[in-house]
Amino acid sequence: MWDNLQILGVAPIFNVQLILNGVTVAAVFCLVAYGLALVWGVTSVKNLSQGDLVMMGGYGAWELARHGVHPILALIPVSAIMFAFGWIIYKLIIRRVIQLDLFTSLLATFGLAITIQQSLNLAFGPDVRTVESGFGQIKLFGGMIEITQIKVIAFGLCVLLAIAMVLFLKKSRMGQAIRATAQDPRAARVLGVDTDLVYAMTFSINAAICGAAGVLIAMIWVIQPFYGIAYSVRAFVIVTAAGLGNLPGVIVTALGLGVLEQYSGFVIGAQFQQATIVGLLLAILIWRQMTLLRQRKSLQ
Amino acid sequence: MSLRLGLTPRTLAGHLLLLAAGIAAPFLFPGHTIQFAVFWVFVLFALTWDIMGGQMGYNSLGNILFFGLGMYVCAVAQIAIVYDVAQYTAANGAIRVDFSRNEYFQGLALGVVLSALIPVVVAAVLSWILFGLRGPYYAIGTLGVAIAAAELTNSWNYVGGGMGIAMPVFPGGPGMRERFFYAACMVATVLCYLFLRWLYRTRFSLAINAIRDDEDKAEALGLHTARYKMVAWCVSAFFLGIAGALFGNMTGFIEPMETAFPTLTFGIFMVAMTLLGGKGTLWGPVIGSTLFYALREVTWTYLLGWQYIALGVLIIVNVVYFQQGIVGWLRQRRPQWFAAPIEASKDETLGADGKA
Numbered sequence: 001m002w003d004n005l006q007i008l009g010v011a012p013i014f015n016v017q018l019i020l021n022g023v024t025v026a027a028v029f030c031l032v033a034y035g036l037a038l039v040w041g042v043t044s045v046k047n048l049s050q051g052d053l054v055m056m057g058g059y060g061a062w063e064l065a066r067h068g069v070h071p072i073l074a075l076i077p078v079s080a081i082m083f084a085f086g087w088i089i090y091k092l093i094i095r096r097v098i099q100l101d102l103f104t105s106l107l108a109t110f111g112l113a114i115t116i117q118q119s120l121n122l123a124f125g126p127d128v129r130t131v132e133s134g135f136g137q138i139k140l141f142g143g144m145i146e147i148t149q150i151k152v153i154a155f156g157l158c159v160l161l162a163i164a165m166v167l168f169l170k171k172s173r174m175g176q177a178i179r180a181t182a183q184d185p186r187a188a189r190v191l192g193v194d195t196d197l198v199y200a201m202t203f204s205i206n207a208a209i210c211g212a213a214g215v216l217i218a219m220i221w222v223i224q225p226f227y228g229i230a231y232s233v234r235a236f237v238i239v240t241a242a243g244l245g246n247l248p249g250v251i252v253t254a255l256g257l258g259v260l261e262q263y264s265g266f267v268i269g270a271q272f273q274q275a276t277i278v279g280l281l282l283a284i285l286i287w288r289q290m291t292l293l294r295q296r297k298s299l300q
Numbered sequence: 301m302s303l304r305l306g307l308t309p310r311t312l313a314g315h316l317l318l319l320a321a322g323i324a325a326p327f328l329f330p331g332h333t334i335q336f337a338v339f340w341v342f343v344l345f346a347l348t349w350d351i352m353g354g355q356m357g358y359n360s361l362g363n364i365l366f367f368g369l370g371m372y373v374c375a376v377a378q379i380a381i382v383y384d385v386a387q388y389t390a391a392n393g394a395i396r397v398d399f400s401r402n403e404y405f406q407g408l409a410l411g412v413v414l415s416a417l418i419p420v421v422v423a424a425v426l427s428w429i430l431f432g433l434r435g436p437y438y439a440i441g442t443l444g445v446a447i448a449a450a451e452l453t454n455s456w457n458y459v460g461g462g463m464g465i466a467m468p469v470f471p472g473g474p475g476m477r478e479r480f481f482y483a484a485c486m487v488a489t490v491l492c493y494l495f496l497r498w499l500y501r502t503r504f505s506l507a508i509n510a511i512r513d514d515e516d517k518a519e520a521l522g523l524h525t526a527r528y529k530m531v532a533w534c535v536s537a538f539f540l541g542i543a544g545a546l547f548g549n550m551t552g553f554i555e556p557m558e559t560a561f562p563t564l565t566f567g568i569f570m571v572a573m574t575l576l577g578g579k580g581t582l583w584g585p586v587i588g589s590t591l592f593y594a595l596r597e598v599t600w601t602y603l604l605g606w607q608y609i610a611l612g613v614l615i616i617v618n619v620v621y622f623q624q625g626i627v628g629w630l631r632q633r634r635p636q637w638f639a640a641p642i643e644a645s646k647d648e649t650l651g652a653d654g655k656a
């Protein structure tokens with residue numbers, strides 16, 4: 001552990017490598033966390049199946065790649081399929097738990113998470129997979145640092161998707177309806193917004209975002225049926241730390257978390273990565289709780 | 301005694317009948333003793349989950365933490381009184397120390413006591429951290445703790461890491477081991493049931509129900525909510541720790557992911573069984589776990605890999621379409637069967653179930 005720390009001190013260039021790796025992967029988590037925050041804010045459903053929707057997207061890309069579709073092109077069909085899937089899930093499950101208490105929605109989506117991950121396990125097997133995108137490496141600082149081209153491309157795609165999302169929410173009619181519903185569903189209904197449609201759209205858009213994120217994850221990292229829950233927890237860490245409806249906060253936290261994770265993986269060891277995230281989640285929850293306690297409020 | 305437990309002659313007869321059936325089961329079906337023992341553990345799972353999830357409205361997804369903790373504490377205690385733990389675990393079961401009868405039972409007794417007490421201490425400490433969280437934050441926080449515990453144990457070599465620990469061999473004849481642990485599991489669960497039956501008739505249950513209905517109001521009315529929440533979780537941890545110790549010895553081999561901290565199987569079964577039976581009632585968890593376990597034993601092997609999908613679907617259907625559970629449903633359809641609560645239910649209709 002101390003040896004690895006010393007390496008970072010002796011060769012500062014490794015820091016750049018870790019930060020680059022962290023930022024590119026974190027950009028994808030940014031998308032996932034943003035989708036979670038969107039659904040959370042609009043429907044108040046806390047979606048524990050977020051990470052499993054990502055895995056579905058990843059396996060969609062993997063399946064299409066086997067049939068010769070390049071993973072970047074797979075973004076469009078996978079997002080479309082996931083949008084439809086999100087719609088079905090909304091009609092079957094989410095619509096019925098919105099009105100109920102919060103734990104019900106959490107447990108229902110947890111059941112969904114189990115169903116998805118086990119179905120993926122049955123369909124694709126428990127192997128860890130990655131989708132080859134066929135891009136090379138970029139060498140920086142005279143070969144001291146290597147980064148795959150696909151990571152840079154994925155980062156760019158993430159930024160594009162995020163900008164498209166923000167524009168959609170700001171400019172389009174539907175986006176305005178979604179924001180209005182998030183602020184006050186009752187007032188929105190009085191003013192003629194079909195809130196049921198808004199909820200359905202929100203959840204489906206989130207599923208599509210997750211699908212796209214899954215395609216990117218499959219290219220720059222690994223997918224495995226049971227990794228979904230870890231991704232969900234990560235998205236929760238980001239959203240909880242940043243606070244709802246705080247897009248800049250989500251971006252900063254996601255990037256910070258990605259970099260921190262790379263450091264902890266390098267310094268402490270990769271087997272503690274999950275525990276680090278959870279420890280961080282607890283630390284954030286406690287810290288937020290302490291700040292709220294001063295005003296006699298609680299996190300709920 | 302029977303007054304304190306609220307047993308009328310009729311219900312007492314019913315309880316004794318069930319107890320007799322429990323005692324007779326391993327003699328009637330000697331081939332399935334272990335399955336019956338696991339059944340008792342499942343009932344205990346549901347009962348302990350309901351203290352928090354049903355009666356207090358704090359839905360923990362990580363109660364399995366105490367089960368695994370109890371299992372490991374007991375294993376370490378049992379080994380430590382005769383042998384060096386690090387050496388024993390490093391050998392991966394190659395060293396099989398012959399525990400004499402005395403050593404084994406002394407170790408087990410010590411292990412069970414410690415595996416009840418240490419989880420209680422951990423629950424008390426964790427409650428100080430986690431009970432500031434409410435609703436979904438609490439659920440996710442506890443889930444996180446359980447996952448982290450599994451990972452940390454998995455990479456901690458002193459307790460065998462991912463390779464697990466081969467438990468000391470039970471001294472005694474072939475059929476004795478099963479019967480011994482069956483009896484132990486049954487006693488633990490029956491004691492848990494009786495304790496909860498008594499507990500739910502004291503002021504304590506009024507307090508935790510008040511926390512479920514409206515925590516802020518309960519606090520404003522002078523209830524020391526933090527203390528009640530801590531005690532409730534400690535009760536859960538106490539019985540789960542004992543169950544873990546017994547279960548670990550019964551299976552004979554323990555490892556972190558599948559046996560000790562199975563967040564996605566046992567940890568979720570607890571919730572599913574309680575919801576199926578009807579949460580917030582004493583008999584709901586018992587009925588739910590009986591039905592769930594019977595279904596699981598009958599269908600599990602025939603589902604050929606689909607069993608966890610079925611579990612996920614069961615949870616969704618249960619939560620979305622059948623929220624009140626079996627006992628809750630009966631209470632709506634046949635209120636006369638629950639004669640005592642009818643008068644109380646006049647006051648309870650407004651908000652007792654958190655809705656209205």
